[in-house]
Amino acid sequence: MPRHAISAALALLSGLAFAMPLAAETAPQDVSFAEDGLIEAPLSETAGDPENGAAIYADKTSGNCVACHAISDRTDAEFQGTIGPALDGAGDRWSEAQLRGIVADAKRTFPDSMMPGFYKSSGYIRPGDAFTGEAGSEPLPPLLTAQQVEDVIAYLATLKE
Amino acid sequence: MTTTIRLNPRAAMASVFALVLSLPAMAETEPETTDPIVINGGEIELPTAVPAPDHLEGAFDQVYSGWLFRDSETQAMQLDDFENPGMIFVDQGIDDWNTIEGEAGKSCASCHEGIESMKGVRAVMPKVNAEGELWSMEDYINDCRTNRMQAEALDWNGDRMKNMTAAISVQSRGMPMDVAIDGPAKPYWEQGKEMYYTRYGQLELACANCHEDHYGDWIRADHLSQGMTNGFPVYRLKQAALVSQHNRFRGCIRDTRGETFAMGSDEFRALELYVASRGNGLPVEGVSVRH
Known part of the structure; x- marks a missing residue:
């Protein structure tokens, strides 16, 4: 077997391994949404870490929730967005199952929402390969991992008024 | 959602809030x-x-x-x-307008005279051409270049094309867009x-x-x-x-x-x-x- 074929095979294998969820996680395509868009079961076995979630919330390269939402005590984050609702008190207004559904795929809760689905891998129009502008092939890696979604939900659940 | 309303008044409030939020903002x-x-x-x-x-x-x-x-x-x-940092490129576009290029030995000015003759063009772009195809200003520029000047087409995103569209656009400054x-x-x-x-x-x-x-x-x-x-x-x-x-x-x-x-x-x-x-x-x- 020529060397380039071997490396291609290896790349394919590692690609497969990457696409396969860890045993303890629910893959995006296997997530079960209730009728009104909520997700009862956690997506990962490990409980969400609110501190990690707070970091993902403001991290431009992962959650970047702050691009569209504001939380009044997040003075660490400059230029909070005004597209989505402010999230102060989100933990009072929403159950964890509702938060999980909204973060994973908000349009199942609010059909006209502008919010991207953070745990979704297919069903897109002209899906791209991240921010390259080139075509991507579905299933795409979700915007957040199952554990990151759980971390963000754990953080949002702490937002009480 | 109805079940939620029966069970928990706070969740009911949340549902009402959800309805409000689901309207296009x-x-x-x-x-x-x-x-x-x-x-x-x-x-x-x-x-x-x-x-x-x-x-x-x-x-x-x-x-x-x-x-x-x-x-x-x-x-x-x-x-x-x-x-305005864009104006230097307008000047470069005007220079190009007056520069002879291509097999036909022509510049833009050879046919169109001063670039002010382009007044009004930007306001109606893009525009359907005589053959029924929708053309952007870039297409009209390249059509002139390749057919009348017998010069090479300019790259859509190249500096010379952008300079030329800028120079032509400025001639219509102030005119209402009217495509x-x-x-x-x-x-x-x-x-x-x-x-x-x-x-x-x-x-x-x-x-x-x-x-x-x-x-x-x-x-x-x-x-x-x-x-x-x-x-x-x-x-x-x-x-x-x-x-x-x-x-x-x-x-x-x-x-x-x-x-x-x-x-x-x-x-x-x-x-x-x-x-x-x-x-x-x-x-x-x-x-x-x-x-």
Whole structure:
């Protein structure tokens, strides 16, 4: 077997391994949404870490929730967005199952929402390969991992008024 | 949802809140002022708000120049042609206009004389040509170059093309945008409209999400405008260069984590027409300054 074929095979294998969820996680395509868009079961076995979630919330390269939402005590984050609702008190207004559904795929809760689905891998129009502008092939890696979604939900659940 | 309401009054409140939120959110922030852009100490005055064209009934009452959504330093750069970094490229485009090139031994000026003869062109671009095809200004330029001058076509995104579109656009500065959307333009316009409302890419974003539903809002430090194109080609501070409409479209769709379209593609010509028509009535600003 020529060397380039071997490396291609290896790349394919590692690609497969990457696409396969860890045993303890629910893959995006296997997530079960209730009728009104909520997700009862956690997506990962490990409980969400609110501190990690707070970091993902403001991290431009992962959650970047702050691009569209504001939380009044997040003075660490400059230029909070005004597209989505402010999230102060989100933990009072929403159950964890509702938060999980909204973060994973908000349009199942609010059909006209502008919010991207953070745990979704297919069903897109002209899906791209991240921010390259080139075509991507579905299933795409979700915007957040199952554990990151759980971390963000754990953080949002702490937002009480 | 009904079950939730029966079980828990707090959840019921949340459901009501959810219903309110599920209505399309409208921008909360209209521009604070709609002062005109006064250039060169009053020599040119460009209105920044005009009544929306009829086809936008129900979406917009007024259409606004993107200039209103920029910070005061950026705005100021467009108030004086000596401060406007795009104007140097206009001069380079005018030089090119007068330069003989190609087998036919002609320059643009050989047929069209002074570049001021291009007055009015920018306001009606893109436009359906004699063969019924929708052409952008770039297409008309390259048609002249390859057929009449027998010179090479310019690259859509190359400096010389952008300089030339800038030089031609400036001749129409102040004239209201007036692209045709009926007759032979209609199918292209419909195609562009369909694109405008299509949610592309992994972020599932349509042009309309930001520029119709949320103009005036902020995505982080970025103040969303109505996405009008009357200022193109734009001198964009972020890129420190002139930027064409198709280049900006390409960047927007790329930023949805989508597979974008090519500059000079039929899709972007159609989108260019539709977006231009949303700004019908706004004055040609090219070359504007944005960031």
